[in-house]
Amino acid sequence: MTIAKLHRPLVLVAGLMAVLALAALTGIFADDRTLVGAPIWLKPFKFAVSIAVYATTIAWLLSLLERRPRLAWWLGTTIAGAMLGEIVIIVGQAVRGRQSHFNVGTPLDSALYSIMGATIAIAWVATLVIAVLLLMQRLPDRADALAVRLGILVALAGMAVGFLMTMPSAAQLAQGRPSIVGAHAVGVADGGPGLPLVGWSTTGGDLRAGHFIGMHALQALPLFAFALALAGHRIARLREDRVRIRLVGVFAFLYAGVTVLVTWQALRGQPLTHPDALTLAAAAVLLVLTAIGTAWASASPGRAPAAIPAGALS
Template sequence: MSSAHKSPLLRLHRPLVWVAVSMAVYALASAVGIVVDDRILVGVPIWTKPFKFSVSLLAYTLSLAWMISLLPRGRRVAWWAGTVVAATSSAEMVLITVQVIRGKRSHFNHATPFDDALFQIMGISILMLWLAALVIAILLLRAKILDRAMAWAVRLSSLIALAGAGLGFLMVRPTPEQLAVENSPIIGAHAVGVPDGGPSMPLTGWASNGGDLRIPHFFGMHALQLIPLLLLVLAALAPRFARLADERVRLRLTLTASAAYTATFVLLTWQALRGQALFAPDGATLAGAGAIVLLGGAAAALSLRGTSPSPTPSSPPSPFPPAPAPAPSEEEITR
């Protein structure tokens, strides 16, 4: 069976799907580890990081596998880029697991030559993953996907996810306290204004008494799922609400949601960089959040009111590209 005539599920990027499956299994194993292993590292159960990473990578790799299946052209380049993402994300999890077994920090750890080497390999892996994801994002920007709302949902979500992933590079900067120590064994931090391992939020482990770059990092990366999911919800509601059956309305709502998501990502990043806890916003942060809500709500209302229902509404988008029609037989050609 040619790739063009495969079913939608078979057109998914297989290495990424296998990583997603392995991450589902690993998430369960890590959850067991949290329960049965009483070791604490940087203020949280030692298996918390593998659990969070595996759940995040499960969602990320499945989303990327689906997006690659939408590409009408450049599939070979996208396949190799997706394979790089699969390989580097797997390597990241292996190295995190090695350090968990050893009872050591995986990130920012330069305490010994071995710890330093592992972290350097992790850094190279993440850089390669980011560059591969950039290649896929560029291919999506150039792709002609039939439904315009779906096209812009996957394009913009992939770009926001790249920005979210890029925040990881800010975390490796030494803190003022680390700069004050000669040959500090730990260089870099998740928290801003407070040390890692202090008071934290339940489950996430994010700092509750200061800024934490993991918050916008997480929020940005998971645009890859949330923005396309919003569009799929709009498509599911289209049979009940005539306006949502209009592709132009779905497109405007998608652009509005993407703009609001981007603004929220910027606001969360600004809040974290100022050393401000997520649930302790100051007046400036609250003003920014209020502006996003008001402007986003107004834009959504205008998106719904600004276009009259189309006399022949377009069909809701399919999450997979249509398979091309089979070639005519020799008998049909000679008729």
Template sequence: MSSSRLHRPLVAVSAAMAGMAVVSVLGLVLDDRLLAGEPMWAKPFKFAVSFVAYCLSLAWMLSLLPRQSRAGRRAASWAGTVVAVACAAEMALIAGQAVRGRRSHFNYATPLDSAVFTAMGVMAMVIWCGTLAVAVLLFRARMADRATVWTIRLSTVLALVGAGFGVLMTRPAPGQRRGVSDVVGAHSVGVPDGGPGLPLLGWSTTGGDLRIPHFVGMHALQVLPLLLLALLVLARRRPRLADPATRLRLMLVASGAYAAVVALLGWQALRGRPLVHPDAATLAAAAAIAALTAAGIVAALRTRAPAADPLTRHHEPEPVR
């Protein structure tokens, strides 16, 4: 795949976000102000790094779309550009609030703060819709390798699900009232925002935290394709993995396991349980996911589907859906 096929606006925004991450690191070092219990520049840093990975992943996925029609190419280009512009705009709003020493999220303290957060919500929805458009294009695309096409399709769907957890954060927390409270919405469940949290990430260690399934879900865009890449590298030494049908089955198992983990993290957060202190129900669900995943991997490696099985044909020269 030539670098010239990478979506240029997404690549450009990724480069700008990398620069913003460096600026945020300097802010973390030089600016000792705290906001809601976190360093002032922690949020810009986390968003910058996340946007680098997100935009590069989408740029790569768009480069895999076959150039079948002018309309399809135009739709892919527009979807990528919309996501790139919205990411840049949201990052500018977050950084601007950090410069002002103000909360960027859930802040209704002043008309300006309220307008900024509302604009951020609009940008987040634009990113979600743009990513949905990319997902639709990926599901309609014809590609030769089934493991690759299903990996990028399912990772995009999981990213959309993860992003959806952001909507839950905007609900008023106990004691908050729209039109009255300066802050409406929260990351944490069962405890106030700003309490004890994991270093840098800030995820609550005393209650549930919706940022966890949000983060894990969105970064399926990187984790699952990297897992597929690892299988391709291992295939050089493990002949069984050289079989495209085997890789497809393994990636379907991995995608299912990843979806189950996102669901588990969301369930844990909504019940107000901290990630680092899981209860018996959480541990039991995690054990079940691990056991089912292990069984799925064994079955994927042992199963030899008939050549006529449409999920495992790989000797046909025609592209497949």
């Protein structure tokens, strides 16, 4: 697959985001302003990187579709436009020194936040339609096909976690007309101590963990299938389609399970770095089931019984 065959608007968006990421990275060091406890250009940097990866992946997925090329083009163009609209608002709010997400403090801030919500909803629906088209598309390698299909479905679930962040907290509802509605963190205020770069809270739950992990199933599952195919050059068992298909299914189960687990952990107001006994027990069950599934998937397919010579029964 050459770049020329990829969806051009999405490739263009990916290129623009790469440039923006470099500019925002410069801003992190050149601009000493902070917002919600983080450098003001950190959010534009993270979103530029994320959108670049997302746009590139969707462009590749669209290249797999042989039917309905016009619909595929419009879906990709819709996603490209939605992503551009979102990043323009994020950068614009950073320039203004204003919070882009959850900010309803002024009519302008509220309108911009509503537009951002609309762009995400549009991108989610367009991605869902692409998922349906991929479910109907016949792909040459069955393990790769399964990885692509399960990857986009898990990614849709991860994207949907973002909608949980828009729900107002009890403290915000108690204010009557709050200027901030929704949050990344659960049980603590946004902007507190967090993990390096990603900023996920280390004192309370943080829905960004499940959102991030789930979204990147789009890349993780196809890359896993690709790694299995490469390993098949050295490991004879992995040359069998059935084994690779099963292993992709087991990895998808693990990946989806981790997404659900960290989201559940966050909703309970628990930091990702400090799981309690219940979370650890659930993680242990997930790992045991994955180990059992891996053993099953790796088992050599049973051989058919040898044919009995025609004269042996006479």
